[in-house]
Amino acid sequence: MGAYLCSMSKVRVRFAPSPTGGLHLGGVRTVLYNYLFAKKNGGDFIVRIEDTDQTRFVEGAEDYIFNCLKWCGMQPDESPLHGGPFAPYRQSERKALYKKYAEQLINDGFAYYAFDTPEELEKMRQDFKTAANPSPQYDGNVRMKMRNSLTLLPEEVEKLLAENTRHVIRIKMPANETISFTDMIHHEVSFDSSLVDDKVLLKADGMPTYHLAVVVDDYLMKITHAFRGEEWLSSAPVHVLLWKYLFGLENMPQWAHLPLIMGPSGKLSKRDGAKYGFPVFAMNWTDPKTNELTEGFKERGFLPEAFVNLLAVLGWNDGTEQELYSMEELVECFSMDRVHAAGAKFDFEKAKWFNQEWIKKSGVESYRLIVKEIFETKGVSINDDVYFTKVLDLVKERCTLLTDFYTQAAFFYAAPSLYDEASVKPKWDNDKKDFFKALISRYSNLAEWGGGAPENEFKNLATEKNIKIGELQMIFRIMLVGSKMGPGVFVIAETMGSAETINRIEKAINVFSQF
RNA sequence: GCCGCGUUGGUCAAGGGGUUAAGACGCCUCCCUUUCACGGAGGAAUCACGGGUUCGAAUCCCGUACGUGGUACCA
Structure with missing residues (x-):
């Protein structure tokens, strides 16, 4: 063992999918390891389409694969789409x-x-x-x-x-x-x-x-390292022999057979997705024949950085305790000899943790547009991007998936229609009602809304009325949010603005009085 | 069946002759917060089994079991 790199030639690796359907986890990880290895060694990453089975051709599958690669941030150096000196890159051609x-x-x-x-x-x-x-x-x-x-x-x-x-x-x-x-x-x-x-x-x-x-194409395209899933290991002797007969063993690429990614019960299949409630493909895939939709990580609310990260460390680690890696760091740290030989079971809980970490780690800017789309799909139109960014920043640390932003922040865009009655009822009485009525007029007369003013005013009034703040704060939260969730109440009030805050208090007083 | 590959907590895993066998996810308890999270401190939980080799084995060897992949004019 030892030196895998032939000192003579530039590293060239290829990802060779057949365009027959969605690209699943294992496939993306195979591309990733190819890509990382190439970039780490200053080599080229080639995508070759293996469409020699004409009976399995699926319309749109090839475009879909390239879209997935793009989403993940892995641009091929050569491919049917990007061209290159060894064209054509489709085996049918x-x-x-x-x-x-x-x-x-x-x-x-x-x-x-x-x-x-x-x-x-x-x-x-x-x-x-x-x-x-x-x-x-x-x-x-x-x-x-x-x-x-x-x-x-x-x-x-x-x-x-x-x-x-x-x-x-x-x-x-x-x-x-x-x-x-x-x-x-x-x-x-x-x-x-x-x-x-x-x-x-x-x-x-x-x-x-x-x-x-x-074998022929790896030779013709000067591939130096050939990485593929372990399901190919059994047929490797055929390939080795063909290399020996046709081009010489000394020219054969270095092989690496990547461990399989397992589902909850055996080899991961797209069925597992529907069955266990997690995505299996990189992006949504609709089979053109059956119209069957298989969910993708992207649409489920994953950041591509997180998706790449979690895949990279599923079967590989660099020997340190680091778990969070950007693509640049992966390129820096990756090595094939630290890839596990054993297959790994995919754990969706851990996958979500990676996403959560990346949401916290990334600036809102990097996913604002995607989240905006989610809001708009839900019927909330976003007109003020500055306000939207502020809101997202406020709730980001309680979001695991991008779709969580909606559930966490929708209340900023609509007053609650439903209140957590059980939490309000035991605390609601005439004293509280008077307090909040007085609070409305205090808030209306407030010269300045920012800088902790709503909180100070709230507390002063509570002291004057001789009511414990703790008795009031939860009620206030439910007035603004509807339930026991979200960032600090006063931060919410400040962000919403005085008019909206006052509105919600008024509305809630009426509703609570019916309880 | 045959062949290949594999086997460290529930999951991902470090460790490759002497360790109290790291760490992360998840789970539980507590702290923080009169919300939910985040954050912090703890906790339960592991070397598949049987033989060797060795003063000493999770680590090396051999079996067995189990898992997994292949066994197509599919990739």
């Missing part, structure tokens, strides 16, 4: 490239044509299925019993090819070889080649499978 590599493998004896139809494959799986082997593979044990260029006469193969018979190209896995490589997270990993199946490399429609495409 690179289709013609792959065939020659597949054919080269055949010529070198590392791959073969297979003419088996889907029905024949299904039959094979049925025929070879036993209790001890419930899912037989197309591998060294069965390939000589199938219809392929290994079993057919050369002239038969020629004929089938000449007739354009549908066929695929499969890798011919060698027998009894140990295939091993060094993973940046798992270290030495090895496989017995006899146990790996003859993966399809080129499909009948001429498109490569992931296995071929990833």
Whole structure:
């Protein structure tokens, strides 16, 4: 181990999503680690779209992915959207490239044509299925019993090819070889080649499978480090072999297989979101076919800084006690060898804590517009941004999600329509009523409203009337807010202004007298 | 079934032969505040199991169990 960086070449990493739907937590974290590693090492971050399965194409998914990256603050250096010297960056547009590599493998004896139809494959799986082997593979044990260029006469193969018979190209896995490589997270990993199946490399429609495409494109795009989810580890021996056959092991990128992010019960799926009440995707995603909406962290009220932060430390830490990191700090501190090998269960409670911390940490300016939109969606129009900022500043430390600003501060924009009766009733009597009536006239005559004046006036009057302040303060709060919540009452009164305060006292006196 | 990967409190985790086994989230108690939060002080709670190696194991080795991923002309 040790030096993972090849001293010769510039670091180049890629995030290679297939545009089939929303981008979930694990996906974003994979991008993040790619991005951090690239930036940390002064390298390039490439986004390549792996759309080789035409049956799974989903309208809008690619744009959506780029929107998510943008929201998270990760701009690709090269991508189908941003261009670059290795274009095109969509595998579907690179289709013609792959065939020659597949054919080269055949010529070198590392791959073969297979003419088996889907029905024949299904039959094979049925025929070879036993209790001890419930899912037989197309591998060294069965390939000589199938219809392929290994079993057919050369002239038969020629004929089938000449007739354009549908066929695929499969890798011919060698027998009894140990295939091993060094993973940046798992270290030495090895496989017995006899146990790996003859993966399809080129499909009948001429498109490569992931296995071929990833190797060819990583080579062509000069990728130095390849990071992906651990679900790929099982097929790594195929990729290693292809590198060996095609481009040389010495040119193979350094691999890192990232631990999986788990849901409350097993692998995190978008179903978990609906089931347990937390978002799974970065941003809202509506499936164009089913119209099904899957909630995003953004819409749930997360700050992108918090989202990035919580993802970064889910499976990685720098060995210190620091937990809050900006993107810049992450770039500074990140290293792949401090990434955990084990999967991590996602904890929404902790995720919310990160958001709360970022709300407190950030200036209101950085999210004012988003919160403004939330208010306006709720039917509250914001005309005075100075006042709005003041209000947000007042309540920010009791907000966990951006949407909480509405519940915490809506009372600044509308007098309560409902009062906490149970808290007022036991304290409300004629003395209190007289007090608040007198308070109205005192407040009306107040020359200046700021600088603690409402509080002083309130307290003076209480002393004069010989009522304990504690007896009055809660009532006052409920007059202004409606319930037992919010910042200090006098701060609220000062912020609202005298007219509004007086209005609310008047209104409340009437209501309370009915209790 | 087979193969791969993994296993420190409920969760995220530090620690990689000798530690009172950090810290954070969550939970509980108290303080602050006549509200709710924020903040502060405490508390409960952990090295999956069994064998080795060693004076000494959470740490190294081997098994077992459990979890998880793969086992597609999907990525």
